[in-house]
Amino acid sequence: MKSTVLRLGFTLAACAALVVACSSSQNGGGGEAPPKLEPLGALGNGEGELNLIAWAGYAENGSNDPTIDWVTPFEKESGCKVNVKVGNTSDEMVQLMRTGQYDGVSASGDASLRLIYAGDVSPVNTSLVPNYSTITPFLKDRPWNSVDGQMYGIPHGWGANLLMYNIADVTDAPDSWGAVFTDAGKYKGKVTAYDSPIYIADAALYLSKTKPELGIKDPYSLTSEQLDAAVELLKAQKENIGEYWSDYTKAVQAFESGTSVIGTTWQVIANLIGTDNKVQVNTVLPKEGATGWSDTWMVSSKAAHPNCMYKWMDWITSPEINAQVAEYFGEAPAQSKACDHTTEKDFCEIYHATDEKFAAQIHYWTTPQKQCVDGSGDNCTAYDEWVDKWQQIKG
Amino acid sequence: MLSAGARRTVKAWTVMVLVFLYAPLLLVVINAFNTSRTFAFPPSGFTLHWWSDAWNSTGMWTSLGNSVVVGLGATALALVLGTMAAFAVQRYEFFGRNTVSFLVVLPITLPGIVTGIALNATFTSALGITLGLATVIVGHATFCIVIVFNNTQARLRRLGTNLEDASADLGATSWQTFRYVTFPMMRGALVAGAILAFALSFDEIVVTTFTAGPAVQTLPIWIFGNLFRPNQAPVINVVAAALTVVAIIPVWLAQRFGGDPATTRI
Amino acid sequence: MTLAAPTSLTVRRRAALAFLLVPPMAWLVVAYLGSLAVLLVSAFWTRNSFTGAVVRTFTGDNIARVVTDEVFRAVTLRTVGVALVVTVCCIVLAVPLGLYMAKVASPRMRLVLVVAVTTPLWASYLVKAYAWRMLLSPEGPLAWGTGYTPGYGLTATVITLTYLWLPYMIIPVFAAFERVPDSLIDASSDLGASDASTLRMVMAPLVFPGIVAGSIFTFSLSLGDYIAVQIVGGTTQLLGNVIYGQLVTANNQPLAAALSLIPLTAIVLYLLAMRRTGALENV
Numbered sequence: 001m002k003s004t005v006l007r008l009g010f011t012l013a014a015c016a017a018l019v020v021a022c023s024s025s026q027n028g029g030g031g032e033a034p035p036k037l038e039p040l041g042a043l044g045n046g047e048g049e050l051n052l053i054a055w056a057g058y059a060e061n062g063s064n065d066p067t068i069d070w071v072t073p074f075e076k077e078s079g080c081k082v083n084v085k086v087g088n089t090s091d092e093m094v095q096l097m098r099t100g101q102y103d104g105v106s107a108s109g110d111a112s113l114r115l116i117y118a119g120d121v122s123p124v125n126t127s128l129v130p131n132y133s134t135i136t137p138f139l140k141d142r143p144w145n146s147v148d149g150q151m152y153g154i155p156h157g158w159g160a161n162l163l164m165y166n167i168a169d170v171t172d173a174p175d176s177w178g179a180v181f182t183d184a185g186k187y188k189g190k191v192t193a194y195d196s197p198i199y200i201a202d203a204a205l206y207l208s209k210t211k212p213e214l215g216i217k218d219p220y221s222l223t224s225e226q227l228d229a230a231v232e233l234l235k236a237q238k239e240n241i242g243e244y245w246s247d248y249t250k251a252v253q254a255f256e257s258g259t260s261v262i263g264t265t266w267q268v269i270a271n272l273i274g275t276d277n278k279v280q281v282n283t284v285l286p287k288e289g290a291t292g293w294s295d296t297w298m299v300s301s302k303a304a305h306p307n308c309m310y311k312w313m314d315w316i317t318s319p320e321i322n323a324q325v326a327e328y329f330g331e332a333p334a335q336s337k338a339c340d341h342t343t344e345k346d347f348c349e350i351y352h353a354t355d356e357k358f359a360a361q362i363h364y365w366t367t368p369q370k371q372c373v374d375g376s377g378d379n380c381t382a383y384d385e386w387v388d389k390w391q392q393i394k395g
Numbered sequence: 396m397l398s399a400g401a402r403r404t405v406k407a408w409t410v411m412v413l414v415f416l417y418a419p420l421l422l423v424v425i426n427a428f429n430t431s432r433t434f435a436f437p438p439s440g441f442t443l444h445w446w447s448d449a450w451n452s453t454g455m456w457t458s459l460g461n462s463v464v465v466g467l468g469a470t471a472l473a474l475v476l477g478t479m480a481a482f483a484v485q486r487y488e489f490f491g492r493n494t495v496s497f498l499v500v501l502p503i504t505l506p507g508i509v510t511g512i513a514l515n516a517t518f519t520s521a522l523g524i525t526l527g528l529a530t531v532i533v534g535h536a537t538f539c540i541v542i543v544f545n546n547t548q549a550r551l552r553r554l555g556t557n558l559e560d561a562s563a564d565l566g567a568t569s570w571q572t573f574r575y576v577t578f579p580m581m582r583g584a585l586v587a588g589a590i591l592a593f594a595l596s597f598d599e600i601v602v603t604t605f606t607a608g609p610a611v612q613t614l615p616i617w618i619f620g621n622l623f624r625p626n627q628a629p630v631i632n633v634v635a636a637a638l639t640v641v642a643i644i645p646v647w648l649a650q651r652f653g654g655d656p657a658t659t660r661i
Numbered sequence: 662m663t664l665a666a667p668t669s670l671t672v673r674r675r676a677a678l679a680f681l682l683v684p685p686m687a688w689l690v691v692a693y694l695g696s697l698a699v700l701l702v703s704a705f706w707t708r709n710s711f712t713g714a715v716v717r718t719f720t721g722d723n724i725a726r727v728v729t730d731e732v733f734r735a736v737t738l739r740t741v742g743v744a745l746v747v748t749v750c751c752i753v754l755a756v757p758l759g760l761y762m763a764k765v766a767s768p769r770m771r772l773v774l775v776v777a778v779t780t781p782l783w784a785s786y787l788v789k790a791y792a793w794r795m796l797l798s799p800e801g802p803l804a805w806g807t808g809y810t811p812g813y814g815l816t817a818t819v820i821t822l823t824y825l826w827l828p829y830m831i832i833p834v835f836a837a838f839e840r841v842p843d844s845l846i847d848a849s850s851d852l853g854a855s856d857a858s859t860l861r862m863v864m865a866p867l868v869f870p871g872i873v874a875g876s877i878f879t880f881s882l883s884l885g886d887y888i889a890v891q892i893v894g895g896t897t898q899l900l901g902n903v904i905y906g907q908l909v910t911a912n913n914q915p916l917a918a919a920l921s922l923i924p925l926t927a928i929v930l931y932l933l934a935m936r937r938t939g940a941l942e943n944v
């Protein structure tokens with residue numbers, strides 16, 4: 001026993017020595033300006049390979065459904081063999097990009113800035129991407145995909161987080177997020193919400209309209225008090241939540257089986273439920289507006305195959321292909337000309353693809369930072385605080 | 396031995412537990428034929444469509460192949476290292492023998508997420524190795540060693556040293572003793588251990604998530620990834636149903652040739 | 662049955678021992694313990710709060726936070742509670758089954774049962790968890806058949822985890838029962854003991870190490886699980902989710918490493934305590 005204690009003691013001492021030895025007094029690094037990186041100067045020949053991180057459904061190569069394939073034609077045309085790693089959340093994507101083993105990523109707004117400021121992605125030379133010129137204008141030079149007028153990626157598509165409800169169970173056709181916040185008690189145990197700290201912005205958005213005295217202007221620029229108010233609202237909401245969702249099939253199945261009757265959703269989920277025709281649901285963009293996501297293809301600063309990546313970005317934003325992706329995934333295409341190529345003729349209307357007013361109501365996912373993302377100061381709460389609060393909310 | 400009442404009770408209990416064990420698996424099989432894409436119950440219809448989708452899914456076959464390769468690699472490593480360790484512990488007295496046993500058991504008892512994070516931190520920050528199939532095999536081998544070790548050690552303990560001593564007395568070298576006496580007796584334990592190790596490696600997802608690189612997809616990772624895809628979830632039921640049915644074969648073989656079931660160890 | 666007789670270590674035997682011991686030990690110490698050491702070290706580092714990059718400055722903040730934060734404490738207690746309940750449920754289910762398999766069933770039936778119990782290990786963990794999600798849904802088979810379902814939450818989590826880890830408990834328990842000599846049971850009943858007494862006073866002490874061996878698995882697997890909880894747990898959060906959340910969502914690897922020390926310590930302590938019972942021989 002004594003020898004065990006002695007051995008344990010030695011091990012601990014060795015560990016402590018190791019820790020101290022391996023530590024240094026490095027500076028934490030800023031966040032004030034992204035590292036200086038050069039965009040690609042000129043487009044050369046393809047390198048023969050491309051490693052992508054993408055949301056599920058963004059880079060289909062026929063391996064899941066032989067008729068759904070826009071990667072194989074790309075491989076034939078460009079000579080770049082594509083390997084896709086599906087990222088399940090923005091946070092995973094940020095982590096994967098950090099390894100430097102990928103050439104590009106389809107980053108949502110809550111990942112893009114983190115990548116830019118960490119120096120994981122390079123600025124993009126938009127003149128090398130011909131299809132960029134016809135990208136819908138209100139997606140260019142936005143806070144989540146550019147810094148000081150320099151674009152860091154090529155827009156892919158966007159969508160809003162909508163309010164969805166089961167028509168049979170929720171008979172009063174809600175038009176406000178209050179249905180899942182202050183009035184959520186009506187459907188206690190059957191409310192659902194998106195399982196990510198970024199959902200705090202939804203609560204903040206609701207508060208910005210219902211409690212203007214808090215002074216919330218932008219749901220991603222929250223001071224500590226504003227953040228706490230949003231957290232209180234979410235803690236109250238949790239009492240009524242049946243379960244949170246972060247994957248489509250879970251959300252679809254939850255509505256179809258009656259586990260959830262009302263909550264945040266993506267259009268694609270409503271479409272799947274409609275196809276199955278087991279329950280009837282309706283989606284609405286509530287009067288307070290909504291959060292959403294706008295995805296951008298970004299090039300890794302350590303990309304081993306930058307030419308292939310640029311070719312991919314041009315390919316995926318070409319009218320026919322962008323239409324294919326948008327229809328498969330269920331989102332608004334970034335390419336304005338894609339609307340002529342969708343198989344469903346009124347696809348763009350349903351998704352409000354070129355409706356700037358509709359798009360302006362959406363508060364796209366952006367990574368909250370200490371320096372307020374709406375430029376109103378530098379006393380805002382940063383994303384890691386949001387993560388801690390989120391874990392507190394879930395308890 | 397036990398009274399009739401007791402025998403009836405445990406028999407009824409056994410049936411109940413078996414129902415408990417197999418009801419969800421039955422549901423999986425049902426869903427493999429369900430027309431609904433989202434596991435809804437009762438099934439909305441019968442279809443073989445998902446089976447043909449699964450058959451044509453190159454993603455599924457590639458990841459299945461990767462899983463088999465990883466499983467075989469990890470099992471092979473585990474067989475060698477686990478048997479060596481089992482022999483050392485069981486047939487020799489030495490200082491730190493208990494520590495060795497303890498150490499070997501550790502990888503499988505610590506939660507996967509801890510092992511996964513640790514290996515990932517080591518591979519990427521400390522060693523700067525690119526993650527790939529090899530790193531997955533290393534991760535899996537580490538907990539597969541335990542399984543082979545346990546099974547082999549248990550069998551060695553039961554066998555005792557009588558026959559080995561007799562063989563040595565009759566003039567055989569250690570290698571000959573091992574080859575002609577010990578190994579044939581131990582073979583069953585090795586088979587049982589190898590099959591169980593393969594099974595655990597095949598279904599492992601947590602450690603794999605942290606040690607697989609960009610190009611590597613094992614079957615559980617493919618399944619996890621496809622659960623998120625809009626139209627592919629039922630294909631997974633097909634794969635699971637097929638695997639479960641197919642798996643009965645090696646399990647049966649393991650038990651038949653593994654010899655005494657009482658020495659089966661995880 | 663004889664145990665290995667202690668042999669004096671001659672030079673030749675030493676060499677043989679070294680040959681046998683060095684490769685596996687090198688592997689485990691370097692690959693495994695080394696990784697754990699890296700994890701331990703990184704728990705004392707910190708990170709750039711915006712980009713998430715690890716900064717190698719020594720700080721005890723993470724450890725302090727792990728110990729004092731209310732949420733972490735609540736989640737740890739909940740997780741340990743779940744692990745204990747799951748272990749108890751597995752024991753309750755496995756022991757009569759093990760008894761039947763070992764002492765009552767015919768040899769042929771025994772083989773069939775062992776196969777039947779081991780086969781579920783081959784069905785994908787994810788698919789099994791989703792199957793339970795199906796079973797427990799408000800319109801699933803359970804509600805359809807009995808009119809009641811516990812829904813998704815802590816109860817569902819416990820049920821699903823019990824289901825997933827049950828084979829890991831049954832196998833060592835069965836093996837332990839098998840090793841109980843029939844003669845002892847017969848002798849006990851000959852001496853007039855009832856079945857319950859025989860079970861309690863004769864078999865239980867002999868089977869106990871097997872039960873403990875199984876409990877090591879169920880306890881440790883439950884302590885670190887984060888996937889099954891997401892599938893059937895509703896809004897429940899367990900330690901594995903918190904660790905995963907800090908690692909992936911927050912990109913805070915040092916804090917995740919510090920949090921991992923909780924289950925690590927718990928299991929190591931449990932293992933050390935259980936060494937006495939001889940359970941590790943039966944794992």
